[in-house]
Amino acid sequence: MIVVCPSCQTQYDLDERLVQEPSFIARCSKCQHLFSAYRPVRVEEIRFLDLAAAKSRDDLANILAISNQKGGVAKTSTCLNLGLSLARQGKRVLLVDFDVQANLTISLGYKESVSFYEVLNGGANSLEEALIQTKYPNLWLFPSNKNMVLLNKKYFGAPNFEFVLKDRLLPIKARFDFIVIDTPPSIEFLTLNALTTAHLIVIPSQCDYLSAHGIDQILKLIGLIKAKTNPSITPRVLMTMFDKESTASKMICSKLNRLYAGMIFETIIEMDPRIREAQILGMPVLEYNSQSKAGLQYVQLAKEILGQPQPNGSAAQPIVG
Ligand SMILES: Nc1ncnc2c1ncn2[C@@H]1O[C@H](COP(=O)(O)OP(=O)(O)OP(=O)(O)O)[C@@H](O)[C@H]1O
Ligand SMILES: [Mg+2]
Structure with a gap:
């Protein structure tokens, strides 16, 4: 595991097997700074509820x-x-x-907001009260803020902790056709709640040489989730940031198609600098430029999920709904 000193940014490569506690105090040998460090959660040590409890809640x-x-x-x-x-x-x-980084919230142009932390700990009466109706028709946001980091400490490992989001969404789910959850790049309270709540897991995967490793890891976790807390879960891999000028990108794309046949979206999202530009301006890429390549590919992805005809003429089955 890699531990980074927050003061001088020195990186240490520690043998994970020697770290017993999920969090510990470390001292940087370069600048002597004392800081809290966290061991990545091992998939095997997550405590799950039994399947019977999951079935009774499977109505979203x-x-x-x-x-x-x-x-x-x-x-x-x-x-x-x-x-x-x-x-x-x-x-x-x-x-x-x-996600505690709140990138989605920021990408929509919001900064100071409540989050799921306040919903669970006071500061917002209900999840419904915290919803933001965005300026885009039909689009709402349930925002995040930095307090979300406290949820992991407070609830991870508590009985039924994987079902907290699912329970809180129950009163409002009928108002929406789709609920789309952004998750952090780690396995913890937020990710396990999202995976327990969802029917379809979209696994974005960059066309780089370590991508298959990342997909294997999340599929392993999804296998456990399926057996323990969410039997009706479907994983689908989405290839992103594909560079059609790059031979490596094409080689990885065909490797992923071989390895995960039947589990990959037909739609591929290409590298498009407009995505970054739109993010800087706090807006979705289609709002920034209606002809953006990646933007139109996301429209195609939505159609694929809804089972609408594909550019090659095939009409897929809806993946959800
Ligand atoms: N199709 C694309 N073409 C070019 N740049 C892209 C594309 N998609 C995403 N990016 C850029 O790549 C960076 C990472 O994207 P993003 O923040 O969506 O990733 P993430 O998986 O959510 O990251 P994290 O794991 O930190 O949450 C951003 O700067 C984003 O603007
Ligand atoms: Mg992100």
Whole structure:
């Protein structure tokens, strides 16, 4: 595991097996700074509820979680632009920012907001009260803020902790056709809640040489979730930031198609600098530029999820709903 000193940024590569506690105090040998460090949660040590409890709660539909433990693979970009594309198809969409980085909230131009932390700990009376109706028709946001980091400490490992989000969404789920949840690049309270709540897990994967490793990791976790807390879960891999000029990108794309046959979206999201530009301006890419390549590919992804005809003429079955 890599531990980074927050003061001087020196990185230490520690043998994870020697670290017994989930969090510990470390001293940087370079600058002597004392700081809290966290061991990544091992999939094997997560305590799950039994399946019977899960079945009685399995009554939400059309919930998508965008997830991959690998960072920077376009989870947030996918959540935002797929969400807007579904909203433009006339679907009522709620985006849930379930990442302490709050990138989704910021990408929509919001800064100071409440979060799921306040919903559980006072500061917001209900999840409904915390919803933001965005300026885009049919699109709502449940925002995040930095307090979300406290949820892991407070609730991770508590009985039934994986079901907290699912329970809180129950009173409002009928108002939406789709709920799309952005998750952090780690396995913890937020990710396990999102995976327990969702029916479809969209796994964005960059076309780089470590992508298959990241997909294997999340599929292993989804296997456990399926057996323990959410039997009706479908994983689908979405190739992102594909560079059609790059031979490596093409080689990885065909490798992923071989390895995960039947589990990959037909739609591929290409590298498009407009995504970054739109993010800087706090808006979805289609709002920034209606002809953006990646933006139109997200529209195509929404159609694929809804089972609408594909550019190659095939009409897929709806993946959800
Ligand atoms: N199709 C694309 N073309 C070019 N840049 C992209 C594309 N998709 C995403 N990006 C850029 O890549 C970076 C990472 O994207 P994003 O924040 O969506 O990833 P993430 O998986 O949510 O990251 P994290 O794991 O930190 O939450 C951002 O700067 C984003 O603007
Ligand atoms: Mg993100």
